[in-house]
Amino acid sequence: MTAGQDKQIAPKVWASGLILGTLAAICTALVAFTYSVTVARIVANEQAYLEQSLAPLLAGIAYTNNLSESTLVIPPPHALPGNGPAIVYRVYAGDEPVAALFVVTARDGFSGPIKLLIGIDTSMSITSVRILEHQETPGLGDLIESSKSDWLTQLDKTSLQSPSRDSWSIKRDGGVFDQLTGASITPRAVIKAVKATLLYFEKHRDSVFAVIPPPQDAATE
Amino acid sequence: MTDNSPILQKLRSGLWDDNPGLVQLLGLCPLLAVTTTFVNGLGLGIATLFVVTCSNILVSATRTWIRSEIRIPMYVLIIASLVTCIELIFKAYVPALDRTLGIFIPLIVTNCAIVARAEIFASRNPIGASMLDGLAMGAGFAALLCAIGAFRELIGRGTIMANLDMFFGGDPQTGLVIVDGGFLLAILPPGAFFSLALAVAGKNYLDQRRKKAPKPGERIHAR
Numbered sequence: 015m016t017a018g019q020d021k022q023i024a025p026k027v028w029a030s031g032l033i034l035g036t037l038a039a040i041c042t043a044l045v046a047f048t049y050s051v052t053v054a055r056i057v058a059n060e061q062a063y064l065e066q067s068l069a070p071l072l073a074g075i076a077y078t079n080n081l082s083e084s085t086l087v088i089p090p091p092h093a094l095p096g097n098g099p100a101i102v103y104r105v106y107a108g109d110e111p112v113a114a115l116f117v118v119t120a121r122d123g124f125s126g127p128i129k130l131l132i133g134i135d136t137s138m139s140i141t142s143v144r145i146l147e148h149q150e151t152p153g154l155g156d157l158i159e160s161s162k163s164d165w166l167t168q169l170d171k172t173s174l175q176s177p178s179r180d181s182w183s184i185k186r187d188g189g190v191f192d193q194l195t196g197a198s199i200t201p202r203a204v205i206k207a208v209k210a211t212l213l214y215f216e217k218h219r220d221s222v223f224a225v226i227p228p229p230q231d232a233a234t235e
Numbered sequence: 236m237t238d239n240s241p242i243l244q245k246l247r248s249g250l251w252d253d254n255p256g257l258v259q260l261l262g263l264c265p266l267l268a269v270t271t272t273f274v275n276g277l278g279l280g281i282a283t284l285f286v287v288t289c290s291n292i293l294v295s296a297t298r299t300w301i302r303s304e305i306r307i308p309m310y311v312l313i314i315a316s317l318v319t320c321i322e323l324i325f326k327a328y329v330p331a332l333d334r335t336l337g338i339f340i341p342l343i344v345t346n347c348a349i350v351a352r353a354e355i356f357a358s359r360n361p362i363g364a365s366m367l368d369g370l371a372m373g374a375g376f377a378a379l380l381c382a383i384g385a386f387r388e389l390i391g392r393g394t395i396m397a398n399l400d401m402f403f404g405g406d407p408q409t410g411l412v413i414v415d416g417g418f419l420l421a422i423l424p425p426g427a428f429f430s431l432a433l434a435v436a437g438k439n440y441l442d443q444r445r446k447k448a449p450k451p452g453e454r455i456h457a458r
């Protein structure tokens with residue numbers, strides 16, 4: 015490239031850069047403004063949604079702490095289902111632990127990971143299970159969702175004692191849990207993940223509750 | 236058709252004659268993916284309508300700066316910012332709908348119907364006309380999303396307009412339950428292609444029939 019061409023091109027490039035820069039500044043301002051207007055509502059919505067989705071798993075359990083503030087993140091590697099970090103919401107009545115809610119990921123669903131919320135009380139039995147995210151087929155695998163069928167309710171009140179450890183699988187595999195008609199891959203993945211979570215909690219119960227979350231009003235004092 | 240005002244003509248073009256989905260066949264990815272129910276179609280339709288209208292306004296307002304070598308980055312910048320804004324607004328005001336539409340809100344960025352309007356229309360026309368163009372094209376796309384969503388929901392689930400609460404708040408609504416359960420294929424991906432094909436075929440059929448046999452009254456008035 016000759017020096018003459020350079021001279022012709024340079025102003026053009028600078029002008030283009032200036033235009034793009036100005037436009038980027040305008041667009042950033044637009045996004046920043048929208049963010050500042052909406053951020054309070056978004057945070058409130060997310061907390062409300064969290065509490066709302068956790069509440070059904072704690073029916074009949076008296077607890078006093080703020081669940082979003084007692085979160086424990088267990089980094090991989092861990093024995094829980096899933097390769098990523100697992101989240102545990104620890105539930106206390108006063109200082110006394112009463113239950114733990116696990117967010118884990120079953121990686122062997124029919125069409126992708128299935129994210130589960132599993133409630134276990136301190137007597138080691140399941141309070142309830144919810145499906146948080148999945149991509150299973152509508153009408154087949156998605157019947158695991160509690161809004162679509164009551165398949166999940168068979169897990170309520172179960173523990174590693176009832177049914178016994180060896181029968182923690184679907185009927186087709188010699189266990190006691192119902193599968194879904196024409197879809198046993200999805201139920202198999204869910205039951206396996208719940209069992210693994212129970213085993214984990216049995217072994218690591220003390221370390222799950224080890225760090226007492228800061229009292230709720232610590233920030234305001 | 237002959238004596239309509241420009242506004243009506245523009246609307247007609249967006250909703251029917253040049254409908255981005257039915258005729259230009261643009262933005263098919265979101266169209267096929269989210270239209271499993273009416274309320275999903277409505278949600279994505281409104282989001283797209285907002286983005287295409289605002290993007291047309293912004294592109295038109297800055298059209299004197301546009302240079303051919305940087306025009307695509309400019310469109311992308313404008314559209315991506317607007318999509319981020321609408322995503323924030325959805326998260327703040329219709330969180331349930333935001334959760335069902337999920338990734339398809341951010342993916343509005345890739346809806347080529349929007350870039351097409353920026354390039355073909357907004358970069359060459361004044362702000363008012365560009366806004367109208369965005370409204371008309373957005374409305375056409377939204378109407379198609381709603382129609383396909385309603386059709387697939389009716390066939391696939393047997394309901395009409397279920398879960399409108401996701402948009403308007405209030406208690407969960409089952410909508411009008413016609414039959415319990417439905418023909419599953421309609422809400423699976425193949426159902427999306429069938430539905431779109433039916434819609435395109437239906438439009439072409441109506442257009443052809445009108446061309447062949449103009450209404451008798453029309454001829455007299457046209458003279």
Ligand SMILES: Cc1cc2nc3c(=O)[nH]c(=O)nc-3n(C[C@H](O)[C@H](O)[C@H](O)COP(=O)(O)O)c2cc1C
Binds near residue numbers: 125199
């Ligand atoms: C299109 C299609 C989608 C399917 N989706 C699922 C699903 O989401 N979950 C599942 O467990 N099985 C699904 N299946 C069935 C599995 O391929 C497998 O046949 C079934 O889980 C075995 O169940 P069974 O042992 O009870 O027959 C699907 C099959 C087809 C053809």
